[in-house]
Amino acid sequence: MLSFCTAAFETDILGSDGSSEQRLVTWPRPAEGTFCLNVDRSMLGPVQTTGFGGLIRNSSGAFLKGFYGVVSLSSVLYVKIMAILRGLQLCWSNGYSSIVCYSDLLQAVSLIKDGVSHFHTLANEIHNIHQLLRRDWNVVIDHTLREGNMCADVLAKL
Secondary structure, eight states, X not given: OOXXXXXXXXXXEEOXXXXXXXXXXXXOOOOTTOEEEEEEEEOOXXXXXXXXXXXXXXXXXXXXXXXXXXXXXXXXXXXXXXXXXXXXXXXXXXXXXXXXXXXXXXXXXXHHHHOOOTTSTTHHHHHHHHHHHTSSSEEEEEEOOGGGXXXXXXXXXX
């Protein structure tokens, strides 16, 4: 089911001047000894629910763990933040000490990296992620294009 996930995808990138160029998008292989966590969300099925999912792979690209869940209908940002939180919790509980986490929602990545005020609607969830990040392990949260996150998209649709 997930065999296509290491393939490359082409996508059109629009420049600021309206021009378009094709770029090859592949799964970003982490350094040796680092595990890769990809997360995503999906709004398929009943209108009241939204799915999220993710997977952990080693530096060779081998699938190690996967997860998925459902939350009541909420913002895309909330669901992506929850996917990152659950994915990091899974990485920690399995003893993975060096992680690179990819999400295709730049806003989620930016909020985690930059932090939010205590009054932000997602302050509790982001605070929980920051508590995880302060543990004794190496975690990098980064953005990827949607085409580089296809495996997580499959799990989010389960």
